Amino acid sequence: MGLRGPVPAAAVGIGMIAGILIGKALHHRELEAVHLRLTRLEQTAHTQRHTNLTSQQRLHWEMLSKAIDDPELAEVLDLYETSVSPKQRRQFLFANAQYTNLLLYYRIGNISREEFFKHVRGFLQNPTVRDYWYATRQQRASLADTDEAELGLMVDDLLRQLEDADTEEWWVVGEPPTDE
Template sequence: MATQKLEMRRFGSAAALGLAFAAGALAALATQQRRYAELRLRVTEVERSDRQAMLTEQQRLQFYLLDKAMEDPELAAVYSNVQVESPIQRRQYLFANALYNNALLAYRVGIVNWEELHGHLRMFCQNRVFRDYWDAHRPHRASLHGGSEEAKVGRMVDRLIRDLNDADTEEWWVVGEPLAES
């Protein structure tokens, strides 16, 4: 009987030791998983930041080229192959392009959300020159991949222009819904 009690005590001690080891291992695993999740989040943030920096730099270069084109009609003729009626109209289209690309960049880097972008674009779409620019560049947008951000934003502008044309109100700032980002 004494032997059985001794074996039971040893078994109980071993079981307790095993449970303690398992609890420690689970705690270490939970800590490791938390650290891994934190690292994954940090990598995602760095990648997003790098993408924003690259987009911003690319936009800076595009605005530089647009500025050159707006200053020099000969360079402006190279920038776009859209037929225009005058150098003034070409400069207006270049400026409309700069406004649109600035709004698109603000959305891409997270300065404005989808609804705010919709509001900015709705204001642009009130302008006849912007609408003419948009219509003249329809063939260019046709080459965009349908799932790209720019194609989605382009569809938003198309809807806005259609909604503004169909609206029976003078309150343009209430026309159109931003719809989902799909």
């Protein structure tokens, strides 16, 4: 049975509201789909960044290994502030590999900033590592506005605190940063 006469205003209002609600529901679905696609893209980019960092770390280690094994190649990497013996150069290259590995762990999220700090605090107990850190000061100074520069400054500060400490309990020296 068809409607006769004018359609009541309430029916028109209900129809308009229903249309608006359906439109909003469709729009909400589209927004959810876009959000899901963006999340997947971010995850892919994050995974790709980790893959790139890991590949770079592997290449870095391969080059350092060659330099550690071959004194002639090691001379190419000798950018230290003081002259070092071939033995020291190999030790410094290995210290660099250890520190770079720790830095990678932090960058890919395997350890927190606080854990990085605690590992470095132990790392700095070795006199050769301390010598390496001092010998590479100029190289770190060129790393402005990077996470590596920021972490390097944190290590510099920790090393000063360790040297000024009046305690043999090195594991309590310095205040670990809190993770944000």
